[in-house]
Amino acid sequence: MTASGFSAAAPDTALAALFVPFELGHLHLPSDGRVLFLRARAGVRLRVMAQPAWLCEQGFMPFADELGRCGLHVGEASVGELFPLVLILPPRQRDEARALFARALQHTAPGGTVLVSMPNAEGAKSGEADLVKLAGAVQHLSKHKCRVFWTTPTADSVDHELLTQWLALDAPRETDDGFVSRPGLFAWNRIDPASALLAAHLPADLRGRVADLGAGYGYLATQIIARCPQVSSIDLYEAEARALEPARINLTRAQQASGRDVEIAVHWHDVTRGLPRRYDAIVSNPPFHQGRADLPELGRAFITSAADALGPEGRLWLVANRHLPYEAILAARFHHVTTVTTQDGFKVIEANGVRP
Structure with a gap:
């Protein structure tokens, strides 16, 4: 526990599973070191993997503070800013998660990859199905009772009408x-x-x-x-x-x-x-x-x-x-x-x- 009373550690299994594709050689970190991590959480694996050019987004203040104390860059991606790799730890709530997938695609550079990790007990199969519907084919693996799935979307594979609809799901x-x-x-x-x-x-x-x-x-x-x-x-x-x-x-x-x-x-x-x-x-x-x-x-x-x-x-x-x-x-x-x-x-x- 942190001094604030909130658990600072990420759901260790989801965070550890997120990086398994790199450990197995299925994926490689971008050569320019630029990564966007949506709903980032602090943890041992993140501290090992993260590089100075990574941008971590986290809207819950105790978790954002913990990322900052770990020396990570916490902020928001600018409109139109693109990254060769976007990581996501999605929430349980499906509309919120769908909006997050749509945002991830908005910030993915041509030829870039979106990588997701979700606990099996928190809607992982539905999350993967949603990403397929939005972005096209995905690859996946299972580890630590989590489902890890990723896609390299193209202009032709993305459902742009659905993208617009899902971005609107996060609006008040x-x-x-x-x-x-x-x-x-x-x-x-x-x-x-x-x-x-x-x-x-x-x-x-x-x-x-x-x-x-x-x-x-x-x-x-x-x-x-x-x-x-x-x-x-x-x-x-x-x-x-x-x-x-x-x-x-x-x-x-x-x-x-x-x-x-x-x-x-x-x-x-x-x-x-x-x-x-x-x-x-x-x-x-x-x-x-x-x-x-x-x-x-x-x-x-x-x-x-x-x-x-x-x-x-x-x-x-x-x-x-x-x-x-x-x-x-x-x-x-x-x-x-x-x-x-x-x-x-x-x-x-x-x-x-x-x-x-």
Whole structure:
């Protein structure tokens, strides 16, 4: 674990499998050393293989920070920038993965290769079928319970109409609930029931400067603006960069609907590393897992950061799965801790009176 509480190591199997085609001689690194790595993750194999000209894209701040600490170049490819090799560790969410495949083809130089590694349990066969549909024939191998597949697309083999369609899959879109989101975000196409429960119990007398930690596409913050007329400003903190644009849109809409001059700001930030300013109130539906693994220390880190950022009379409102063991850290950091409600497997907690 890193200091931030997130596991810094890549899914070791997927990252190790990604480089097997080079070890077996099926592929060779480009002579000019230029490689684009989409959704890159730090790990031993990457540190061994990477060269100074590699560009690693990673929108989740804790993972991007870890890549930087490993001495890797982290950033985004420019429009029209082409690479002889594009590596991908795709996400589970299929629309997000399809958009990533389309982006990879946009940045692949003529004669270049797109190389993908996916765990078998996370849709690897479907991912390979999607790349075939988009780019033409692929080669593949299996290793470490992962499927590794690659293609060298040509102008004739690429389905350009499908490419355009799949690029659009990553654009922010309005969901049936009236919020703007995008595939792959937490509860991206629905209102998360835990967040809805917390919103329903937020007191109308929240006031002053408020922060929403781990805000996602901004649902909770919109409810604060709608339900708490004495809130003068709200800061959203979210570690996933893809959530920021939808959050800004949703907050702007909520501010306009309220008819009040609420100051709003959206920050790409790892909450577990602390907050840059102090607040009168903080709300959060903190993350408690990474992938399929429960990591309650994430929620505890959020609580610690919240306590450090609240004034003496500040209030923390959070929601969590009922089984998560947050009571000890809450009691250690606050004089008063109240379970406001338990419902449908969730608990809503108010804490105030920050302990020094």
